[in-house]
Amino acid sequence: MIAAIVVDVPSGSVNKTFDYKVPEQWEKWAEPGMRVIVPFGPRKLQGFILELKNSSDVKGLKNIIEILDPLPVLTSELIELGQWLAGHTLSFYITTYQAMLPAAMKATYEKFFVVLKQENLPEHLAVSFPRHGELSFNEVMKEFPDQLNEYLSLVKSGTLDVIYKVKDKANKKKVKFVSILNKELAAELLKENQKKAEKQRAVLSELLYRPPGDYLMQDILVETGASLPTVQALAKKGIVQIEEKEVYRDPYKGRNIKQSEPLPLTDNQLDAIKPILNSIENDQHDTILVHGVTGSGKTEVYLQSIQAVLDKGKEAICLVPEISLTPMMVNRFKGRFGSRVAVLHSGLSVGEKYDEWRKILRKEVSVVVGARSAAFAPFTNLGIVIIDEEHESSYKQEDHPRYHARDVSIWRGKYHSCPIVLGSATPSLEAYARAKKGRYILSELKSRVHSNPMPEVKIVDMREELKSGNRSMFSNDLMEMMKDGLKKREQTVLFLNRRGYASFILCRDCGYVAECPHCDISLTYHKRNAALKCHYCGYQETIPSACPSCASEHIRFFGTGTQKVEEELAKVLPEARVIRMDVDTTSKKGSHERLLTAFEKEEADILLGTQMIAKGLDFPKVTLVGILAADTMLHLPDFRASEKTFQLLTQVSGRAGRHELEGKVIIQGYDTEHYSIQLASQHDYHSFYDYEMKTRKLHQYPPFFYLGLLTFSHPDLMQAVDASEKAASFLSSRLSEQSIMLGPVTSPIARIKDRYRYQVMIKYKNEPELGNWFEEIIFHFQKDKSMKDLQITAELNAQTLM
DNA sequence: AGCACGCCGACT
């Protein structure tokens, strides 16, 4: 039997399968989708079996060294999906398959020297070798780099050998259990009433006191005050038995989740769920866009759709933007489906993710709630995929493979002939356009549950405030309403899409702006550690006391970040209790949830934060939402700037007045006439859609055209320009007439981490060869050794131009 | 990606 295997080398020249013999003893066992270890040249590498066959064109096949999995970790569906996805995203097969599995299953490699002829090993080197005779190559490199050559020549002379080890990062958590093995011996030892082995006897009497069975070692040790060696001694005598059992880490241990029953649906929700249930009923693949205003009860629609899928004995995936951001969502799923739910998100440790994932593989769960990568959950009888907040940019992975969870889900929906549900209060233009064209089924939830009104939104032009003498960052209206809220013991959410303290520093005398020396981007001032930080490469420097350019001391901070707002709040509303949530306050594990829980328990009056408080939060006492700088995103060099602004304003506004109390929203900004701000304040998605579609059509952007993007980066500007020009001329002679090429031009961020960035953009409707041309370009420059510092990224369906 | 193999310049 022969296995076609992709090996763990992310490189174009080995982006294919290699054939290996399956040793006879494993022929019954081997299956496509299993991980294996194979010899590859002089090395040992991990790989995936993609196919089993009877013959090969290659002579002199090597044997598979080891099969790593008792069951395939990639289903046949995922193997097929990977083939498609690798082509679609211009990624290598191995990278794509690895993206489908938890990080814990990726191999790590280590090289060792081993002693072959002890007698030939010089004394000064022999002392470095541990007893078992293996010395890590890396250790030599680190500790004794000047001895490396000596080691290598010993390898040549046959005194030493080099061996390669493949390690699995996966750590199955094991827990020890203890049980009585021989009751008679135990009783005997207990009768020996000596001072000796007092602890051993304590352990035995504890075990004999309990009904026969396996007990947690930890419990027994704590109960008796004995230590592990004591019990091990008993095991040696054959009196007790110690067993290790695998257990799952439970990230939600000790949490009390209230069980919930399906709620009666409103007429609105019943209408919305109808097409979904219809697809489920008929095992049909449809993509259904649920456009529901904030607070319209989309989640309940999801939950009941999933219930219908489970009732048919099928499985469900629900994707959410970044689940650690919404513990509420997890609770709602666990509350409804209990232990049938696995949760996969970035807040979990590598081991926790691995455990949750194995529950899916072993069919111990039938519902998965998770972020982007959960789209690959290895279900075999998938009945629905729901993508909540479909418009979110985090569904697109920004490194290889650059996949979009929506595309992956729709592929799987076709494969399993099951519905894909996209839900959003502010659908992406792409999705809504497809729904209007009839490619997706449109399902609208037009009003909030219990007919709560949409919050009343007021736009405040901060230029007017300034004219009337208010120089603070809070308008008079917002200030009054925050005070009012405090009086009534209601809560406020304040949103500002910028962390740190000030966005940039400027010299008032010469106009100098502090910029990152490695990136073309201004530095952000962080007050807590008195530093200027680059949000792109992490560069930090201390604040200059004088202008580095003209030595003037008139340095001013401009732009406001969450830190500064927090400080200002303490001054103007000292009685208000404020919780600040941004990357800086939530970096520690669990801090996110802790802050939200505190706000939920009304331990604070004001929740101040960035993007991360924009969605999914549902607090009954929140009656006021203040958006401090609504127009900051508007002027970014991004064709989605208006769309993103509209989405964000709508999402944030939606946090207000979701229950009995009515909500109010204040939007502050300078460019307040802009249509995305005006229409968001009127909760008018449809007008926004119409208007924005016109501008997209006019400028030939998605969804009218796809965007192909080639970015060239090089430490030397001219090299980057040169490469991009060559690529552009290569492409321009091949592109069809309908396509438009822009560039080469500098990227919106012209330099990151000391690399200059140039790009070529292709707007196209149908260009089936474009992917191949991109690959040809990459291949061409890979061969060109004069360009070895050149990096190229290629994308067929770019979401942003940054 | 690594690694071996192979072909040219600077030393014992």
Place this chain on the structure above:
DNA sequence: GTCGGCGTGCTC
């Protein structure tokens, strides 16, 4: 004469 620099091409 050999050691070692890195350019080239292969890995079932």
